[in-house]
Amino acid sequence: MTVKAFNDTFLRACRQETTDHVPVWYMRQAGRYQPEYRAIRAKHTFFEMNYIPEVCAEVTRLPVEQLGVDAAILFADIMTPLKPIGVDVNIESGIGPVIANPVQSMDDVNRLGELDPDTHVPYIMEAIKILRQQLSVPLIGFAGAPFTLASYIIEGGPSKHYHKTKAFMYTQPQAWDKLMEKLGTLTINYLKAQIAAGAQAVQIFDSWVGALNDEDYRNYIAPVMTRILQEVKPTGVPTIYFGVGCGHLLDEWNKLPVDVLGLDWRTTITTAREMGITKTLQGNLDPTLLLAPWEKLESKAKEILDEGTKQPGFIFNLGHGVFPDAKVETLQKLTRFIHSYRRDA
Numbered sequence: 001m002t003v004k005a006f007n008d009t010f011l012r013a014c015r016q017e018t019t020d021h022v023p024v025w026y027m028r029q030a031g032r033y034q035p036e037y038r039a040i041r042a043k044h045t046f047f048e049m050n051y052i053p054e055v056c057a058e059v060t061r062l063p064v065e066q067l068g069v070d071a072a073i074l075f076a077d078i079m080t081p082l083k084p085i086g087v088d089v090n091i092e093s094g095i096g097p098v099i100a101n102p103v104q105s106m107d108d109v110n111r112l113g114e115l116d117p118d119t120h121v122p123y124i125m126e127a128i129k130i131l132r133q134q135l136s137v138p139l140i141g142f143a144g145a146p147f148t149l150a151s152y153i154i155e156g157g158p159s160k161h162y163h164k165t166k167a168f169m170y171t172q173p174q175a176w177d178k179l180m181e182k183l184g185t186l187t188i189n190y191l192k193a194q195i196a197a198g199a200q201a202v203q204i205f206d207s208w209v210g211a212l213n214d215e216d217y218r219n220y221i222a223p224v225m226t227r228i229l230q231e232v233k234p235t236g237v238p239t240i241y242f243g244v245g246c247g248h249l250l251d252e253w254n255k256l257p258v259d260v261l262g263l264d265w266r267t268t269i270t271t272a273r274e275m276g277i278t279k280t281l282q283g284n285l286d287p288t289l290l291l292a293p294w295e296k297l298e299s300k301a302k303e304i305l306d307e308g309t310k311q312p313g314f315i316f317n318l319g320h321g322v323f324p325d326a327k328v329e330t331l332q333k334l335t336r337f338i339h340s341y342r343r344d345a
């Protein structure tokens with residue numbers, strides 16, 4: 001077996017160093033759009049795929065080998081570390097996480113346990129160690145952010161307006177603070193354990209925090225996010241923070257001790273730069289464009305590349321996860337296009 005040279009382009013971009021091509025990976029790059037994924041998933045529940053480290057590693061590697069992307073992201077879910085602390089969660093196909101015992105009161109918050117990653121999720125650490133032996137691209141570990149995790153455990157599942165979550169935040173502020181403190185500690189312990197096991201970057205998914213305005217973000221969320229990021233910083237591993245529809249929060253995000261901000265398609269890279277964001281940016285192709293004619297997809301991808309490469313520190317990604325009806329061939333072609341892109345002088 002020949003050993004491939006390690007491709008550190010993604011890590012260089014996180015650190016705002018120059019790169020010889022634009023690095024790319026895709027959120028939800030392992031998933032149902034892949035026939036191989038569907039075949040494995042047919043034999044296991046979602047969490048079984050997590051519990052068996054060899055399966056978890058195989059599914060993580062699949063898009064790296066199939067698409068040729070510049071980073072792998074650990075195959076797990078943001079809900080994975082919540083199961084062992086007493087959240088009765090299942091991943092239902094086509095729906096997402098569904099929780100049988102939603103949190104409604106301070107008593108419910110007090111009942112949530114503490115995560116001890118090495119005893120509660122040893123299979124995740126094992127999968128990371130296996131992957132580090134096998135991969136020739138960096139491995140991204142990840143966690144859900146406290147607001148986004150809270151939105152699932154309070155609503156009991158996916159939600160449109162997060163009104164139970166926000167009502168909890170406004171009407172039970174002490175219970176909310178306690179919940180943020182507990183989920184913050186869980187996120188810190190979980191990320192540090194993934195880094196100790198070998199994760200080379202970490203992404204914190206705050207997918208649904210865009211439901212808050214900037215004032216509420218500042219008061220209710222910025223303190224716990226700052227605490228998490230400050231705790232992870234001494235590891236030296238790059239941190240990425242991502243949310244959907246968060247353009248109005250970018251000023252707040254820019255103050256966080258984070259290395260990379262992940263944007264969706266509603267905010268252009270140019271707008272973010274004009275707002276004074278100097279951190280590395282990651283994004284931001286609308287995943288729906290994967291279903292559009294190639295010419296349309298290509299011209300939008302080129303526009304994003306032109307904007308992103310005006311300064312070092314850009315990682316190509318989608319603005320949200322790959323949908324199950326995307327085609328493997330489209331993602332392969334897009335990846336080749338991004339890798340062959342060279343900025344006009």
Ligand SMILES: Cc1c2[nH]c(c1CCC(=O)O)Cc1[nH]c(c(CCC(=O)O)c1C)Cc1[nH]c(c(CCC(=O)O)c1C)Cc1[nH]c(c(C)c1CCC(=O)O)C2
Pocket residue numbers: 026027028029030031032041046073074075076077078079091092093094095096097142205207320321
């Ligand atoms: C909000 C959120 C969740 N999970 C995640 C987020 C944050 C990112 C985002 O906003 O999309 C994060 C996540 N979920 C999954 C990954 C794996 C790594 C990767 O990106 O390839 C990651 C990083 C696998 C998964 N997580 C899930 C799947 C599909 C599960 C299946 O096979 O049935 C996968 C591959 C399930 C899940 N889990 C969740 C949702 C909304 C869904 C999708 C519902 C659906 O489309 O069926 C919660």
